[in-house]
Amino acid sequence: DSHANDVTLQLQWVTQSQFAGYYVAQDQGFYEEEGLNVTILPGGPDIAPPQVLAGGGADVMLNWMPSALAAREKGLPVVNIAQPFKTSGLMLTCWKDTGIESVEDFAGKTIGVWFFGNEYPFLSWMSQVGIPTDGGEEGVTVLKQGFNVDPLLQRQADCISTMTYNEYGQVLDAGVSEDELITFKYEDQGVATLEDGIYALEENLEDPVFVDKMVRFVRASMKGWKWAEENPEAAAGIVLDNDETGAQTEAAQVRMMGEIAKLTAGSNGALDPADYQRTVDTLLAGGSDPVISAAPEGAWTSAITDKALQ
Amino acid sequence: MKDLTTVQDTVISAKGLDLTFQTNDGPVHALKDVNLEIAKGDFVSFIGPSGCGKTTFLRCMAGLETPTGGEISVNGMTPDEARRARAYGYVFQAAGLYPWRTIGGNIRLPLEIMGFDKADQAERVKRVLELVDLAGFEKKFPWQLSGGMQQRASIARALAFDADILLMDEPFGALDEIVRDHLNEQLLQLWARTEKTIGFVTHSIPEAVYLSTKIVVMSPRPGRITDVIDSPLPKERPLDIRDSPEFIAIAHRVRDGLRAGHNDV
Amino acid sequence: MKDLTTVQDTVISAKGLDLTFQTNDGPVHALKDVNLEIAKGDFVSFIGPSGCGKTTFLRCMAGLETPTGGEISVNGMTPDEARRARAYGYVFQAAGLYPWRTIGGNIRLPLEIMGFDKADQAERVKRVLELVDLAGFEKKFPWQLSGGMQQRASIARALAFDADILLMDEPFGALDEIVRDHLNEQLLQLWARTEKTIGFVTHSIPEAVYLSTKIVVMSPRPGRITDVIDSPLPKERPLDIRDSPEFIAIAHRVRDGLRAGHNDV
Amino acid sequence: MKSILPILTVVAAILALWILAVIPMNMHLTADQAQRDGLIVTPDTPAARQDYSGLGLALKNPQLIPLTYVLERPRLPSPHQVGAEMGKTIFGQKITSRRSLVYHGWVTLSATLLGFAIGTGLGILLAVGIVYNKAMDMSVMPWAIASQTIPILALAPMIIVMLGAIGIQGVLPKAIISAYLSFFPVVVGMVKGLRSPDGMQLDLLRTYHASPAQGFWKLRLPASVPYLFASLKIGISASLVGAIVAELPTGARAGFGARMLVGDQYGQPLVTWAALFAAAITAAALVGVFSLIERLTLRRMGMRAT
Amino acid sequence: MTGTAIFSALGVWGLGWFINARLANSALAQTRAVRLLIPAIFGLTLLIMWELLVRLLEVSPVILPPPTAIATRFGQEIPLLWADFVQTILKGAMTGYIFGLLAALVVAVLADRSDFLTRGILPVGGFMAALPIVGTAPIFVKWLGSDWESKAAVVGVMVFFPILVNTVAGLRDTTVMQRDLMRTYGAGYWPTLFKLRLPAAMPFIFNGLKIATTLALIGAIVAEFFGSPTVGMGFRISTSVGQLALDLVWAEIVVAAIAGSAFYGLMAWIESRVTFWHPSQRN
Ligand SMILES: Nc1ncnc2c1ncn2[C@@H]1O[C@H](COP(=O)(O)OP(=O)(O)OP(=O)(O)O)[C@@H](O)[C@H]1O
Ligand SMILES: Nc1ncnc2c1ncn2[C@@H]1O[C@H](COP(=O)(O)OP(=O)(O)OP(=O)(O)O)[C@@H](O)[C@H]1O
Ligand SMILES: Cc1ncc(C[n+]2csc(CCO)c2C)c(N)n1
């Protein structure tokens, strides 16, 4: 019956290789094998996946952990049930000719940051290194960055946020060579937070039917991810097939799949408590404008992955 | 409020009517203490210098204007109620045809509203168009007609249905003598035939005298009635009655009244 | 095209004028083969049944309508050129006041356009308002005036500046006899004083005869001139000239012409 | 048809301006690229070039001007680039393909038309209510205004989520957002139009004691027709904009809006510009259709269409 | 539960409507206080219904917070809301509105000088109206940067067309007689424009101006979604949606609604002063 087998997944961005595992699982029939009927909802610039979850529009969502933990504090009890992404792909990309060599040189510079729940890692990082984010000589001027790399290319910003798998490639595509740039990976700065986890509502997890459904979902999804890691070109092709806009290019998606594979590589789907702890610590260190005010309780569970990975 | 003292055949009765307009530079006293009784079947002409309140008075009778004082009743009802009983045919001082309707369509308008059936409508439109000498112009739009033709179309519109009370505000102002004489005769015939009560604003003294059973002379600032003349002329009126001594005597009295109104100013 | 044969003092000359309107149900022949010469200082009245083309002819003179045939020249120029030379004062058949301007503002309009200075404007507005008996209404808006008052305001507007040619389309239609007589006298005085050339549409035979040096009788369908009467009356015309035998004789001729026009139909 | 030449003239003027603007707009990017490709550029560092305006830089490096027209990711694409992209995506694809702008146009257009129908209907109903009902006149208008100041892009996701929760999906949520943007111009224009008859025209009906319904059909509605068309023309373009806006929070799957977003996000300005132009052309065509209907209607009504 | 919620909401609606209908048809209806009271009651009715529905149906506050929560948040964040208001409305929307207005008037008058230009410019203007903000905003942000200048440009482009169309339509809305009068004076283009056509066009121009007020606000706010400094109503709304701080989102929406209504009201007030003579203002 439908309650036992229908799953709606809310992505956190438009269809691209970042979500290859799920499209592969769909395309290769892994979900079907588990008896599941999965609907994948693409995201977009205005879609807050937690809101869709709260509104009943989806059963599970993908989200960055800082955003999910903030949602918990706002009274929406979402729980991480699996973590296919082991490492963070987030980084700052700067023009070398602005004289930036290390984090200290950010003072007085303009930096593009994604907001919409994705600003937390940056704010924690800056507060940890003691740089104010409200402009001036000593601090950085923050721009809310749109969904493209124009602020860097047009030199309206000295640095912008990029993902290793997407925006960074676009900067290079624009003809910029790597040695004109200097990059700061959050991973390298010790402020990495977990990205692209699978979350469900706490209350749903009390329902054994739902839990069983999630077990099958996570198992099939991880199967999809591993398939994608091994067949990056085919996976990118599957993603392209699912792109309804028809505007994505094969080259970009193949490259993205290659980079994504590096981020999922270390994960079998189970959340590593150490990664979780590092994420929470980073966020709690957020200084005067904390993302979360106290260490969350019950924000993740291994129950699903434990069963799925048996 | 129903007035019990009014005798059965009084159609319109105004008592101490007062109307003041508020304008950007002070109030205008358009009607002051106006008293008048009009009986069923009367043909009443209103004459007076421009701005003396003729139009305003006519509008009060039709309930288009609310007096600021006094009382007016129509068939023992308020003008509003009378309007609801569809008692009025009204010819405005300007033609006021709807520009998106043809001449025929304009005349058909009241018939549609009052729910006449299609065949009857067509028949009536045809009849009144002939009456005002506009046969053949049915399909034209108002702006394709001369000023006088538009005015005749608006008269036709008021005559198309059989209202008991016909209020006409200078209906023949833009017409030449010949047509005017012709329409005067037509109007008299219609009136004699149907026993309508008619209120009629005109600037022509001979016209007023020729048509009316009662002539009301008004005077401006404030607008008021200065004379009411009951005509001794018979109901049957050939055109040459205008040369009779009675006719000339009444015309004289009207002219004197008018002149007095003018000198007042 | 400049016509070299025209003598110096011909102001308006129409030769074989033709005008056909295209309408949704076929063409209307509004003017057919109209020929007329108007000399400087002439006072020409146009009279004829409604729809005979009086307004259309006046509009042709002012260059507001383009004839479909024939020629018309004004002061040896085309009407368009004459208009640009500000030769015309025009009174329309309907008042046509601008609703966003007060009465004073409406009269001031042509003065502003023609660049009169402020003091002169005020003085002229005051003068013409008195002339048409509207002193005190300067600050009112058009919709706050009665029909006749609006018409007088539009006459005042045309008189406020000194156009050489005054074209008036039934200017006194909505006025009572007394005002009309008064304005007739005023107009004659103005004309005598200033040597203006005046074209005047009226439906009143006595008015036409009283005012004009030339009376043009027109007839409809197609609109054409049926008679042109040069008045033998002297330039100096007291009101009681209307009882003189010459006056009555001309009036008779006009009435006959009019009647003929009507029977034509 | 008389309009073809004037439109072409205006379009030509705009094209000329556009072509000129391409040079300064793209100069910095061109210079950076040229330098990477080994050409000599003055001044010779990107940072130093920031001190120059696009025009100044072009004057210093006239040899680079032709290159401003052929950048792969221009700041301002040149007309022929946009034209080529449109040609490729409109005529070069099967119209059922996801790479065809015709396909995306239909996705957007279907939501537009449905939204326009809902919005116009609602707008006219509200206007009638406002004109005929005093309580509505005094209470609804201020809130109709307030409703339009709410940034729809902020509400859209919530609307979608809420509609999704009660099972409404597909074209309807988009159409509702599109209707939300188009009903307002219709209300404003129609209220004005329905109130445009003058005193005498209204008085005439009062002497007949016409019912309110008769007053509506025989006077107010015909008198409002010119206003109605003015509103419809604004309303149809508002609907289109609404449908496009609605494509972002519905997951940007297909349609002009999705193309614009994805073109923007993946650094393909030509995709964005082509979708933008295609949307505008669609709107111009829709407005053109209404102009035509307007002219025919007014002529039939005997109002001289100027 | 759902039934109770819906019934109580309908009850509130009925009551509010009843009071308003009585007020609007009462003798007091023309007084200033009542003219303000009626929309206030209408709004209050909606708010109470909202509060009731949200509470009785237990709608999650991350989807739709109750009005009381919004009001509380509003009260706490006044300095923040003010800063956002200045950035978005005063700098972005107003500048854009004024530039769009001036451009539209100039183009309308230019176009109007010749029928040729009118025929050419109107369709092209229609083309511009349909440039959706989703497409134009990123382009202007790319060209003019993230600060208010790009927002003003977006607004300018958005308000341009409605004002243009209405102005052009208005400039043509004169009667034959009104035009002929000017012709008999031999009045040239400019006197006719200033003394006849512009005054006659005012009712139309204000129609456009009123529609444009709300467009200006939407434009300025939504354009911030595509890049902005860390202040502004659009920035706050999009950021707060991501943070699920829906009460702050709605507080900003309240600011937008108040600002928009005030702006519209101002235009309507000027309109009533300028076009007092138009039948729609007179009765
Ligand atoms: N709506 C109005 N607002 C203000 N004043 C008005 C209004 N209507 C009429 N008046 C004034 O009331 C007075 C009487 O006007 P009314 O139209 O009744 O005159 P009338 O006798 O019909 O004149 P006419 O013969 O010129 O038509 C005039 O002084 C006029 O200015
Ligand atoms: N714009 C127009 N379009 C079509 N027909 C017109 C137009 N204007 C006038 N006509 C027609 O031309 C003829 C002459 O009209 P005109 O207005 O000149 O008459 P008129 O002599 O002034 O009449 P009146 O005394 O009634 O004002 C009429 O038959 C009329 O229907
Ligand atoms: C409005 C909005 N802005 C930024 C992100 C962050 N983000 C998460 S994944 C991703 C794609 C990278 O190619 C981006 C941009 C978001 N989800 N929504």
Ligand SMILES: [Mg+2]
């Ligand atoms: Mg009157």
Ligand SMILES: [Mg+2]
């Ligand atoms: Mg005429």
